[in-house]
Amino acid sequence: MKKSKGSMQILGAAIVVATIAVFSAYLIYQNxxxxxxxxxxxxxxxxxxxxxxxxxxxxxxxxxxxxxxxDEKCKNVKxxxxxxxxxxxxxxxxxxEYDTVLKELSMEDGLLPKFKDKTITVPIPNKTISKCTS
Amino acid sequence: MMxxxxxxxxxxxxxxxxxxxxxxxxxxxxxKMNILRxxxxxxxxxxxxxxxxxxxxxxxxxxxxxxxxxxxxxxxAAYNEMKEYLIYNMDLSSNLTPKSDAIIKGPIEIxxxxxxxxKGDTVDVVTMRNGTFQVETKNKTLEKILTPNxxxxxxxxxxxxxxxxxxxxxxxxxxxxISVDTDIVKKx
Numbered sequence: 205m206k207k208s209k210g211s212m213q214i215l216g217a218a219i220v221v222a223t224i225a226v227f228s229a230y231l232i233y234q235n236x237x238x239x240x241x242x243x244x245x246x247x248x249x250x251x252x253x254x255x256x257x258x259x260x261x262x263x264x265x266x267x268x269x270x271x272x273x274x275d276e277k278c279k280n281v282k283x284x285x286x287x288x289x290x291x292x293x294x295x296x297x298x299x300x301e302y303d304t305v306l307k308e309l310s311m312e313d314g315l316l317p318k319f320k321d322k323t324i325t326v327p328i329p330n331k332t333i334s335k336c337t338s
Numbered sequence: 339m340m341x342x343x344x345x346x347x348x349x350x351x352x353x354x355x356x357x358x359x360x361x362x363x364x365x366x367x368x369x370k371m372n373i374l375r376x377x378x379x380x381x382x383x384x385x386x387x388x389x390x391x392x393x394x395x396x397x398x399x400x401x402x403x404x405x406x407x408x409x410x411x412x413x414x415a416a417y418n419e420m421k422e423y424l425i426y427n428m429d430l431s432s433n434l435t436p437k438s439d440a441i442i443k444g445p446i447e448i449x450x451x452x453x454x455x456x457k458g459d460t461v462d463v464v465t466m467r468n469g470t471f472q473v474e475t476k477n478k479t480l481e482k483i484l485t486p487n488x489x490x491x492x493x494x495x496x497x498x499x500x501x502x503x504x505x506x507x508x509x510x511x512x513x514x515x516i517s518v519d520t521d522i523v524k525k526x
Contacts, residue, residue, distance in 0.1 A: 235368075
């Protein structure tokens with residue numbers, strides 16, 4: 205009887221320890237898409253400010269932006285942008301969309317929580333005015 | 339002896355739980371801070387891009403004068419343009435409510451929209467209040483003209499201030515103000 209009580213206590217303790225570890229890992233995972241989005245927004249910022257001066261996004265720059273986004277772990281990157289030079293005062297845009305994987309906690313099969321992947325599409329819209337005078 | 343050992347294991351377990359709770363709390367706070375920092379950075383960029391949209395309404399006649407001036411005379415059009423770009427850049431619906439952001443609660447409010455039109459030594463400070471524009475002329479040789487963010491006016495500048503409810507730590511909602519000055523001559 206005493207032995208069984210001890211086993212229950214060990215099992216209880218193991219569940220508490222596992223829950224703390226899983227929850228801690230979950231919070232660490234949650235930072236990853238935040239950092240990816242921060243990097244993607246920083247890149248979008250750099251390119252739209254350059255576009256303001258140039259009046260468009262060249263094909264070369266579009267490829268280079270796509271590569272930089274993929275290097276930052278953005279998946280299925282889609283870029284649409286003003287791709288031919290527009291005059292001063294006309295609007296220019298740079299829209300980025302990419303997929304990112306979120307880790308979600310799921311209790312579907314079993315006692316302990318498990319991680320489940322959920323893919324979401326993140327939009328980064330940017331629109332401003334061309335200041336290109338040349 | 340057995341009791342002492344059991345007590346020791348229990349103490350170690352309780353210490354582990356306390357340590358675990360502290361680690362999780364620190365991680366949760368750091369995650370929320372990262373999300374809020376990213377939101378603040380992006381909102382500032384959105385405001386700079388939207389402020390820059392008023393460039394479209396620079397008075398071309400004044401720009402072509404002997405003493406070229408970069409000024410904006412169509413205040414309403416400039417405001418509407420800034421608002422339209424803000425809606426686009428922040429991914430808002432027409433009532434200024436975020437379409438997808440779960441951190442911003444409810445609609446954002448455009449609190450201030452100020453155009454500082456620099457005309458030589460004088461500056462027309464055009465402030466939008468309750469849908470109407472008030473113009474006050476100041477002399478920058480007599481006084482330092484500062485925006486609400488303490489940016490000194492030397493060139494024509496646009497200041498936009500927005501307010502929004504942000505879900506802060508532990509679900510608490512707080513009113514946050516973000517204000518950006520955009521020098522439309524020398525972009526900052």
